[in-house]
Amino acid sequence: xxxxxxxxxxxxxxxxxxxxxxxxxxxxxxxxxxxxxxxxxxxxxxxxxxxxxxxxxxxxxxxxxxxxxxxxxxxxxxxxxxxxxxxxxxxxxxxxxxxxxxxxxxxxxxxxxxxxxxxxxxxxxxxxxxxxxxxxxxxxxxxxxxxxxxxxxxxxxxxxxxxxxxxxxxxxxxxxxx
Amino acid sequence: xxxxxxxxxxxxxxxxxxxxxxxxxxxxxxxxxxxxxxxxxxxxxxxxxxxxxxxxxxxxxxxxxxxxxxxxxxxxxxxxxxxxxxxxxxxxxxxxxxxxxxxxxxxxxxxxxxxxxxxx
Numbered sequence: 670x671x672x673x674x675x676x677x678x679x680x681x682x683x684x685x686x687x688x689x690x691x692x693x694x695x696x697x698x699x700x701x702x703x704x705x706x707x708x709x710x711x712x713x714x715x716x717x718x719x720x721x722x723x724x725x726x727x728x729x730x731x732x733x734x735x736x737x738x739x740x741x742x743x744x745x746x747x748x749x750x751x752x753x754x755x756x757x758x759x760x761x762x763x764x765x766x767x768x769x770x771x772x773x774x775x776x777x778x779x780x781x782x783x784x785x786x787x788x789x790x791x792x793x794x795x796x797x798x799x800x801x802x803x804x805x806x807x808x809x810x811x812x813x814x815x816x817x818x819x820x821x822x823x824x825x826x827x828x829x830x831x832x833x834x835x836x837x838x839x840x841x842x843x844x845x846x847x
Numbered sequence: 848x849x850x851x852x853x854x855x856x857x858x859x860x861x862x863x864x865x866x867x868x869x870x871x872x873x874x875x876x877x878x879x880x881x882x883x884x885x886x887x888x889x890x891x892x893x894x895x896x897x898x899x900x901x902x903x904x905x906x907x908x909x910x911x912x913x914x915x916x917x918x919x920x921x922x923x924x925x926x927x928x929x930x931x932x933x934x935x936x937x938x939x940x941x942x943x944x945x946x947x948x949x950x951x952x953x954x955x956x957x958x959x960x961x962x963x964x965x966x967x
Binding site: 706707708773813814815816818819821822825826828829830833835836837839840 | 950
């Protein structure tokens with residue numbers, strides 16, 4: 670009986686492991702720091718590769734507190750069949766664009782979550798397996814953003830200072846003449 | 848004339864202080880009061896001074912006091928919107944307002960100083 674269970678386990682691993690290894694993502698995590706008090710938009714790309722000989726339907730979901738800031742270019746796509754797990758040929762790959770939009774005012778200082786890629790074989794055998802791969806995203810809200818005035822603001826400030834001084838001088842002269 | 852002139856001058860100096868705080872001590876406007884950050888309340892306070900002086904000065908020449916009354920809400924909004932959205936274009940218009948008012952007050956004073964042909 671134990672021997673039979675071992676054989677079943679071996680067969681299960683034999684069929685599942687190649688499927689698990691078939692999909693890979695890169696990079697496996699993002700650490701992002703943005704300035705507080707400034708609307709920020711960051712665009713990142715995640716590469717997902719398939720080495721299995723079956724095409725795969727990939728579904729993308731976002732979990733965790735970061736999900737309110739993330740928008741995905743697409744949440745489902747078809748990844749063509751790869752060359753096989755033991756092949757030296759390049760694997761088929763797709764890029765997924767994700768945009769992280771952090772508003773000016775956020776209550777927390779840290780947000781995290783995962784972009785989860787789950788697959789569903791489009792054609793396949795009897796054994797149905799589903800693989801989930803996550804890309805961890807850590808968002809830190811850093812220190813307050815410093816204002817960087819463009820040149821036209823600086824010019825206007827200088828003009829204002831000159832006018833303030835000029836009006837003092839004029840008022841003094843007027844009083845002196847009186 | 849003199850009253851509104853001083854009013855505009857004080858308003859210009861206070862506006863300048865607000866702009867310097869914006870540039871170097873941004874965090875000073877971060878605390879919230881009744882749901883709005885201090886940038887709104889600071890701009891409102893500065894503009895309230897101009898509004899009061901403009902209303903008081905309505906008895907004399909009307910141009911500057913009326914302009915003062917018109918620009919106060921605009922100026923308040925511009926500073927608040929500029930700080931919350933980090934929009935420097937709004938900040939520029941916020942600075943242009945005292946510049947124009949100062950130029951007008953200096954110009955009007957100069958015109959009044961010299962009698963026109965009709966007066967001669």
